[in-house]
Amino acid sequence: MDIRELQHFMEVVNQKSFTKAASAIHLSQPALSKIVKKLEEELGVxxxxxxxxxxxxxxAGQxxxxxxxxxxxxxxxxxxxxDDLRHLPTGEIKIGIPPLIGTIVFPMIAKKFTKKHPQVTLELVELGAKRIVELVESEQVDLGIIVxxxxxxxxxxxxFVQEEFNLYIHHKHPLAQKQVVSLSELKEEPFILFSKDFSLHDRIIHECIEAGFQPKIAYESSQWDLIIELVASELGIAILPKSVYPKINNPLIRSIPISSPTPMWELGIILKKERYMSFATRELLSFLVDEEIILPSHMMKKEEAQNLPTP
Structure with missing residues (x-):
């Protein structure tokens, strides 16, 4: 038994499928099944x-x-x-990040950081924010970016980011000509939401309930671009961050501000306490502070600022 066999076994558990795990680690399904069977024989369970x-x-498997x-x-x-013993910012940083957040914020971070530290590899693990929290807690990723x-x-x-949500709607929809809408005006609309693994799923439902109604969910998806295409096909409306709009190339979509009140989202980086923080990870945090991407401590709650490790 070696560490690679255990990693392959973990991938099957994480993917909940031999087929998906085999694809993720670039093995054939029979080969992966054989590895897991060998591991079972070696362990006797x-x-x-x-x-x-x-x-x-x-x-026993658990x-x-x-x-x-x-x-x-x-x-x-x-x-x-x-890597730290060599006093060089080298190595790999595994970052858990939901696909939508990755689309909005990661390219800018990666471009600047890689230019400064070309020997550090940034590996993205793209999953819903709820799953990212689990990966940070189990130390399968170094840090997570979540809602x-x-x-x-x-x-x-x-x-590190605060931003308004906007309504995304087909340009022929009756509300599309308005300059601003309230959430209460959307109570009869079919909503297209992110899947339940995503924090935005619960967040949008919460905002609607606060506005006095339970949203009617027409579709759910894990891909923001598919959500936009469903809106473009007049199958419903979506509420997404304002910064998504410049990345949409579909002329059928309108983005309209929401008021009374304006729903907001806040992003943050999470790291597990008591875990060793590599030199590369510290360099990334220092970079984010220098670039003013991480909010300064005076904008955080007092108890949060006191608990942060110094990058």
Whole structure:
């Protein structure tokens, strides 16, 4: 048994599918199944319950998965420590980030940071914010960029973007000619939301309930560009950050400000407390502070500022 076998096993668990895991790690499904079977034989236990169609861990499988996470995290930390001994900003930073946030903020960050530190590799893990929180907690990524607030005492939190939500609507819709709309005007509209794994799913529903109605959900998707295409096909309306609009090339879409009140979103970087922070990660945080991307501490809550490690 080696660490790679455990990593392959973890990928099957994370993907909840042998087929998806095999594609993600560039192996054939039979080869991956053979590796997991070999691991089971070496450990003398069944890792998966194969009596149902749904891929489910056995009790032994859960123990192996939990311990594998610790082993992989320790190995990653070993590499980070050795990189630090060389006093060079080298290595890899794994960043968990929802696709929409990646589209809006990451290209600018990556371009400037890579120019300054070309030896550091930034690896993106694109999933919904709820899943990103789990990955940061289990130390499968170095840091996460998510929609705030997040209530978890295990994290350091660096707020860095605040922005308005806008209504995205087909240009022939009766509301499309308005200069501004209120949320209450949308109570009869079919909504197109992000999937339940995304914080924006719950956030939009919360904003609608605060405005006095339960939104009618027509479609859900994990891709913001598909959401826009559904709006362009007159299948519903969407509420997305204002900065999405310049990235839309579809002339059928209008973006309209929302008032009474104006819903806002705030993004933040989260890191797990007590975890070793590599030199490369510290350099990234210092870069974000220098570029004024991370909000200065006086704009944070007092208790948050006191808990932040110094980059």
């Amino acid at each position: 069944d890792l998966f319950d194969r009596s149902t169609r749904k891929l489910t861990l056995t009790d 123990v192996v998965y939990n311990q594998s996470q610790k082993l992989v995290s320790t190995l990653h930390e070993l590499h980070a420590l050795l 705030l607030p997040v209530q978890n005492p295990m994290f350091h939190i660096y707020p």
